[in-house]
Amino acid sequence: MEHAHDPSTAADDAPALPRLRPGGSRDRILDAAYELFLQRGIRDVGIAELISRAGVAKATFYAHFTSKDELVLAYLERCHQDMTVEAIIAETGRRTENPTGRLMAIFDVLDGWFREDDFQACAFISTMLEMGPAHPLGITSIEYLAQVRAFIRALAVEAGLEQPDVLARSCHILTKGSIISAVEGDREAAVVAKRMAASLIRDHGGDPIAAD
Incomplete structure (x- = not known):
């Protein structure tokens, strides 16, 4: 109808439509990306800011995402689902x-x-x-x-x-x-x-x- x-x-x-979700370090990084990329776009947000916002170590970030582009792909996949x-x-x-x-x-x-x-x-x-x-x-x-x-x-x-x-x-x-x-x-x-x-x-x- x-x-x-x-x-x-x-x-x-x-x-x-779910927004942020609890989880481990990978989810915290994605949460930070979700918030910052939606607000300001991709180019304006650097890896250092993402690491700081997620509250993880640099090594932890790169253990989950080998590059910023790889993180953006994961962010787009979350947007696709959510x-x-x-x-x-x-x-x-x-x-x-x-x-x-x-x-x-x-x-x-x-x-x-x-x-x-x-x-x-x-x-x-x-x-x-x-x-x-x-x-x-x-x-x-x-x-x-x-x-x-x-x-x-x-x-x-x-x-x-x-x-x-x-x-x-x-x-x-x-x-x-x-x-x-x-x-x-x-x-x-x-x-x-x-x-x-x-x-x-x-x-x-x-x-x-x-x-x-």
Whole structure:
């Protein structure tokens, strides 16, 4: 069942996206990276600051991560699990089993995320823009983003929509664009994007209203 937009319940509808977690020295390093990279980006944060924030020895850091790039890859993997791709897939499935409804629910999930007090930009978009699409970290970020497009395409195929590749590309553009707009301060970005997605679904032979 597709949920109508209700700002008063958006935070309650949002998936529980874990932030920091207890653990050993590796987890403390990842916690520090998670906090600092999200706030300031990759290049601005040095290894010495990460070591200090994590409260570990330099030797301990290098026992877990041979380079800063290796740490960034682990950080992106955590973001993949906690913040975006896997969280979106799981939450849309919790809301409805209807594939068209799940397509629409993607934007409800984003809406809840955008309205969080500590909302920050998608780590994959930020890393790709900062490092560039040809850098190994940029390439990895693009690969994670592509998983969202693949998920959208799979739902379009399951729903029997026409030209699922085209629809997936179009809806993926809407998701990424709404994230950037939300970072700019437009907390209604996902609501607008959802209306545009409904039009796309109709253009591809579907009925977003029937999925309610």
